[in-house]
Amino acid sequence: MQGSEPVITVHDIALAASSSEETQSLTLDQALGQSAKDDRRLLRMLGFSFFIFGLVNNVLYVIILSAALDLVPPATPKGIIAFCNIAPALIAKIGWPYLLKGRIRYVKRLVGCCALSSIGMLVVAGFDSLYARLLGICFASFASGLGELTFLQLSTTYVPSAIAGRSIGYFASGTGAAGLVGAFLWWEVRGLGVRVGVGLSSVLPLIIPLTYFLLLPPNSAFLYTSLPTDEDVSSSLPYTPLATTTDEDDPDEVRLGKATSTxxxxxxxxxxxxxxxxxxxxxxxxxxxxxxxxxxxxxxxxxxxxxxxxxxxxxxxxxxxxxxxxxxxxxxxxxxxxxxxxxxxxxxxxxxxxxxxxxxxxxxxxxxxxxxxxxxxxxxxxxxxxxxxxxxxxxxxxxxxxxxxxxxxxxxxxxxxxxxxxxxxxxxxxxxxxxxxxxxxxxxxxxxxxxxxxxxxxxxxxxxxxxxxxxxxxxxx
Incomplete structure (x- = not known):
């Protein structure tokens, strides 16, 4: 017996078209939802990175002030610790923006600040001489001042402006937390003595480059964010495109693009x-x-x-x-x-x-x-x-x-x-x-x-x- 061919009606065609549109709409919604999730994850990473930058950069300053009584002889005015803890940072903040020419090499700055901070704390921990300890405090202070300056400037490389503002907000929060965390850390380790307690704190600056390289999203990640943002300056702030080739001598070239003017x-x-x-x-x-x-x-x-x-x-x-x-x-x-x-x-x-x-x-x-x-x-x-x-x-x-x-x-x-x-x-x-x-x-x-x-x-x-x-x-x- 010969089989009959199925009859395709107009109703079937309409149902198929409707199903196709629903599938496409569902796929688009899923894509937008996934994009929003990715953006929120990037925002959390950005906020946490800048919080860590503010916390670690300022925590050594607080530890030094908290340890002032233990760092100098009883007859020495404690104000000298406060002076050595702020004057070099002031020199860094005054000199660097006005003397620097061209764009900022963030990687070199951050690695240099990290190394100088660790060396300074090791000098404070390793020497009993008052002058050696004051020199170590000056090293750490200079690195902290230059580090704070660098992170504030780094925030401006992110667009749109709502993203840049988020960076500032979390960095400031981290600097505020440093006051509590630094005092708590010294309270916990002061019983170990200056040599061990301050020596242990010398490893803290290593967190900064690790955060920069492993956690901080690149500034290009937010150019086409799917999340709603406030009115921003992105239309008036053209973005320097990411370099397409890797410059092994200067990783900043990859991250921030090449400078063309000063x-x-x-x-x-x-x-x-x-x-x-x-x-x-x-x-x-x-x-x-x-x-x-x-x-x-x-x-x-x-x-x-x-x-x-x-x-x-x-x-x-x-x-x-x-x-x-x-x-x-x-x-x-x-x-x-x-x-x-x-x-x-x-x-x-x-x-x-x-x-x-x-x-x-x-x-x-x-x-x-x-x-x-x-x-x-x-x-x-x-x-x-x-x-x-x-x-x-x-x-x-x-x-x-x-x-x-x-x-x-x-x-x-x-x-x-x-x-x-x-x-x-x-x-x-x-x-x-x-x-x-x-x-x-x-x-x-x-x-x-x-x-x-x-x-x-x-x-x-x-x-x-x-x-x-x-x-x-x-x-x-």
Whole structure:
């Protein structure tokens, strides 16, 4: 019996076409979903990389300050540690952006900073001589200052601007975490002694090049991101394409492309002039006030040990007069970390016009703490009230300092190119952005250095004022 051929109806054709369209739509949705997942994974890698950069780069600075009492003889002023820990970093931040010609060779910089940091810590650990230890601290400080400058500049190589801003947010968060992690690390290893404790910390800088080579996504990875971003500057920031050939002598050529132009001294002066009052002065003032509080006023904010029967909670924290200063530092470091993490936590950045606000508030906090130290908000028998007020003020101090740091560098990272600029090619625009964010990096370090000079007479004057009103606690330390 002869078989009958199947009859294909119009309805069957319509069903087949509909099924094909659904399959294509499903495939497209799956592809877009996978692309979004890949982008989110890259964003997590980017954020974690810059967090690690900020943490490791700044943690040695904190370890040195935390170990100051153990590094120098009792008769040596501890301020010399603070000076050697900040002055070389300031030199790096002032000299490098203005003296460097051409594009930045990130690989060579990072490897050099890593090596210098490790050598510096090994010198501190390996020699008992005061001068040798101070030299090692200077090495580590210079490397830290140049490293911070380099990572801030590295953030500008990422586009669109939302991605670059994310880099700044996580780097700032890492620098804030360094205060807590560094103090904790030294607390844990100080029992091993300077030689072993500081020696162990010399391996920490090795994390930076490992993160750079193994974890950090290349800046080309976000050119065609499928994730929604804010309005960005990518349309006005042409991207220097990735090199198509490998240059074994300079891996940066592969990562960032070849340089075709350099900024002249007149170009740099033209770029830096608008930044002086806009970014540098507020950042300098914030850090001048902040570190004057930390180094000159906080050591005098002392109170009697609270009795357990009257102040149950305070007595659990304060066991001697010497516990007050570490408490203030813990409060300060915690609030700095939280405020420097504000952008990475998803909070909106401060508007450009509000950048001077943290400096204004910081100056007001400094005045109030000077008043509390010299005269007192309440009578001495109400020490719990005074402690609570100081706790709140130092929390605000840390918040102001952290917000000033992260928002200043975030805003300059997001700036559009100057339309009056002669730079039209991608390389020139990239160098301008790198220079601008690097040129203001010395403002905070200069503020810290000036504060270290102001802090000593401030502490002595406040202690004298306390003695004159019969409060002798500062003399007993």
């Amino acid at each position: 900024l002249s001294p007149s170009d740099k002066w033209r770029l830096v002039k608008p930044l002086l009052a806009k970014y540098m002065l507020p950042l300098f003032c914030v850090y001048l006030f902040e570190y004057t509080i930390n180094q000159g006023i906080a050591p005098t904010l002392l109170y009697p040990v609270p009795p357990a029967d009257k102040y149950w909670f305070l007595s659990k924290i304060i066991h001697s007069v010497r516990d007050y200063y570490p408490l203030w530092q813990l409060v300060y470091q915690t609030t700095v970390f939280l405020s420097r993490s504000s952008i990475s936590f998803g909070f909106p950045p401060l508007r450009e016009g509000l950048l001077p606000l943290p400096a204004i508030v910081q100056g007001f906090i400094l005045s109030l703490l000077v008043f509390e130290s010299a005269i007192g908000f309440a009578a001495d028998e109400f020490e719990a009230t005074n402690i609570a007020i100081v706790f709140a003020l130092i929390s605000c101090e840390g918040i102001c300092g952290g917000l000033a740091y992260v928002n200043t560098f975030y805003q300059i990272n997001q700036e559009h190119p100057d339309p009056r600029s002669d730079a039209h090619d991608a390389e020139s625009i990239k160098q301008e952005r790198e220079f601008k964010i690097g040129s203001i990096g010395f403002a905070d370090s200069f503020g810290i250095l000036m504060a270290s000079l102001v802090a000593v007479p401030t502490e002595l004057t406040l202690c004298k004022a306390q003695v004159n009103r019969g409060k002798l606690l500062c003399k007993g330390l």
